[in-house]
Amino acid sequence: MIEVNKLCKSxxxxxxxxxxxxISFTVDEGEIFGVIGPVGAGKSSLFRIMASLLLPDxxxxxxxxxxxxxxxxxxxxxxxxxxxxFSLYQDLSVEENLxxxxxxxxxxxxxxxxxIKDIYQQIEPFKKRRAGALSGGMKQKxxxxxxxxxxxxxxxLDEPTTGVDxxxxxxxxxxxxxxxxxxxxxxxxxxxxxxxxxxxxxxLMREGEFIATDTPRGIxxxxxxxxxxxxxxxxxxxxxxxxxxxxxxxxxxxGDKHHITVDESFQPDALRHFLADKGFHDVxxxxxxxxxxxxxxxx
Amino acid sequence: xxxxxxxxNKEFYHIIRDxxxxxxxLGMPVVQILLFGFAINMEVEDIRVAVYDPTPxxxxxxxxxxxxxxxxxxxxxxxxxxNEMEESMRKxxxxxxxxxxxxxxxxxxxPGDAAVQLLSNSSDPNRGSIAVTYxxxxxxxxxxxxxxxxxIPFQIRTENRMIYNPLMKSSYMFVPGIMGLVLMIxxxxxxxxxxxxxxxxGTMEVLLASPLKQGPMVFAKTIPYMFISIINLIIILxxxxxxLEVPVNGSLLLLLxxxxxxxxxxxxxxxxxxxxxxxQINAVIVSAITAMLPVLMLSGMIFPVDSMxxxxxxxxxxxxxxxxxxxxxxxxxxxxxxxxxxxxxxxMTGMTFFLLGIxxxxxxxxxx
Numbered sequence: 001m002i003e004v005n006k007l008c009k010s011x012x013x014x015x016x017x018x019x020x021x022x023i024s025f026t027v028d029e030g031e032i033f034g035v036i037g038p039v040g041a042g043k044s045s046l047f048r049i050m051a052s053l054l055l056p057d058x059x060x061x062x063x064x065x066x067x068x069x070x071x072x073x074x075x076x077x078x079x080x081x082x083x084x085x086f087s088l089y090q091d092l093s094v095e096e097n098l099x100x101x102x103x104x105x106x107x108x109x110x111x112x113x114x115x116i117k118d119i120y121q122q123i124e125p126f127k128k129r130r131a132g133a134l135s136g137g138m139k140q141k142x143x144x145x146x147x148x149x150x151x152x153x154x155x156x157l158d159e160p161t162t163g164v165d166x167x168x169x170x171x172x173x174x175x176x177x178x179x180x181x182x183x184x185x186x187x188x189x190x191x192x193x194x195x196x197x198x199x200x201x202x203x204l205m206r207e208g209e210f211i212a213t214d215t216p217r218g219i220x221x222x223x224x225x226x227x228x229x230x231x232x233x234x235x236x237x238x239x240x241x242x243x244x245x246x247x248x249x250x251x252x253x254x255g256d257k258h259h260i261t262v263d264e265s266f267q268p269d270a271l272r273h274f275l276a277d278k279g280f281h282d283v284x285x286x287x288x289x290x291x292x293x294x295x296x297x298x299x
Numbered sequence: 300x301x302x303x304x305x306x307x308n309k310e311f312y313h314i315i316r317d318x319x320x321x322x323x324x325l326g327m328p329v330v331q332i333l334l335f336g337f338a339i340n341m342e343v344e345d346i347r348v349a350v351y352d353p354t355p356x357x358x359x360x361x362x363x364x365x366x367x368x369x370x371x372x373x374x375x376x377x378x379x380x381x382n383e384m385e386e387s388m389r390k391x392x393x394x395x396x397x398x399x400x401x402x403x404x405x406x407x408x409x410p411g412d413a414a415v416q417l418l419s420n421s422s423d424p425n426r427g428s429i430a431v432t433y434x435x436x437x438x439x440x441x442x443x444x445x446x447x448x449x450x451i452p453f454q455i456r457t458e459n460r461m462i463y464n465p466l467m468k469s470s471y472m473f474v475p476g477i478m479g480l481v482l483m484i485x486x487x488x489x490x491x492x493x494x495x496x497x498x499x500x501g502t503m504e505v506l507l508a509s510p511l512k513q514g515p516m517v518f519a520k521t522i523p524y525m526f527i528s529i530i531n532l533i534i535i536l537x538x539x540x541x542x543l544e545v546p547v548n549g550s551l552l553l554l555l556x557x558x559x560x561x562x563x564x565x566x567x568x569x570x571x572x573x574x575x576x577x578x579q580i581n582a583v584i585v586s587a588i589t590a591m592l593p594v595l596m597l598s599g600m601i602f603p604v605d606s607m608x609x610x611x612x613x614x615x616x617x618x619x620x621x622x623x624x625x626x627x628x629x630x631x632x633x634x635x636x637x638x639x640x641x642x643x644x645x646x647m648t649g650m651t652f653f654l655l656g657i658x659x660x661x662x663x664x665x666x667x
Contacts, residue, residue: 053666054665054666056667072664076508076509081504081505087500087502087504091313093409100305101509103301105510106301106302155569261611
């Protein structure tokens, strides 16, 4: 179990940059906890403190009973940490990297092979290849194998899917699901809102604070806005036009559509006429199901 | 222990797979030894010499004969006019001309003062001046010999200089210096860069998050460099012994002991540098400025410590290579025993412990 209590961390000479602003949360056994937020929200600082790599200014992070600041040696034995940047030895082969990390944690590939089997089997055909010559997806699989080889109780993954292709991303989350079943606590951060639904619980993070912590469903159920999607041609001009419509409260690009939140008096036909007058024909205006991203934007 | 070996092993892979670096590390001592030993030596051989002797007599033929027999000269014969001599020199056939005064012996006997002119081809100034020095020595030698067999005193106007075998002398000077330089570069720069590289590439973050302690980690990193340094030491000693023919006059065991202490010292310095910087380029700059430059300038490798200004002499006492080079010269060349080098050994050992202390104090357990 992870118990984080009022963590604060600031950088800069007079502590000008607040990376973490009093974060508290708990994660239970067999749970995937996602920290979701844009770049610079403080996700990496939080994870580094929990991985005993940084000291917090105040507050505590207790990892399965061990304080990450005071008891760092013990914490380092029970966690598997995968930093944001690919941090394996590029000039060592796949197998050598894995053997090295296994030895570092006083274990061997054979001993914990069952744990990494699903993941490692996919890169095993390339085990003689240097890690630097692997594709992005394969690198992530190797990094995950290395973080898992010592059978950690807690897995800390800092933006593991950034820069990885969609297929590999999906596979990666499938693997995390299987690891969860083995009782490993998984802490994962991402900037991709669409990955939120793969977590058991998520925290939305912005400017060093958790602005909401709940299950993905809970977060969405708390959404109080009326959401419509608008689709058409000349999307960028369309966004400007939408912002000029009085009943539209917010509007932002969402994939290949725009999402708008509106007042209760909103009539879609009125908007269609308004847009047609401005020269936007074939515009589809439909009610939309809110997603985690919409929730994040509304906060 | 298994972790320690795995770590040292991994470090070996890094070195072996970086072909260019490996080539530099192992090639550097060979190139430097050969460069200083041959290309930049004072050795001058096969000096092509001719004699112009307008009025041959016993003295002039005696001197000419000695030059002819000297192994450093290749005697081309006599020339019969100054014009012939000048043309030969212009063509590059002739490097040194010995031009006797007319009636050389008469002048030597009666006013007691004879002159001989040594004309050298100065297109290679170093070679030319050495050739003049050799010839002067031969002439002076002849003169002294004549005085020795009881002739009336006379003098031959040439400069008198002492002569050693310049090749041997420059090698004697340079071999300890090169050992000091090469070991400093490999141990200090390579070690500090290899640790800082882990910080720069982010692998340090993963290592810190593992149970491996920081102490064993940095020491494991020095093992491969220590190993390579010892290989280099052996290469340097073999090259200087067999190629440059520099003998090891003192105890080989003592020489190796001094070298191993120096290797430990430079490794410690590399570790110290690595705890102070975060970028590979800074590691190189700091190592080069604080380690390599003083070795070149202040260690006595090139400029003798004794002839430095007082301030620089004082400054040179903190340069590790100064003590190493002094000790190696004493043992290798002068053939002294431990009694004469205990001070150097003590200073180097002290420096090693001092630097290790700083390293242990500065080693971080976290990222900042």
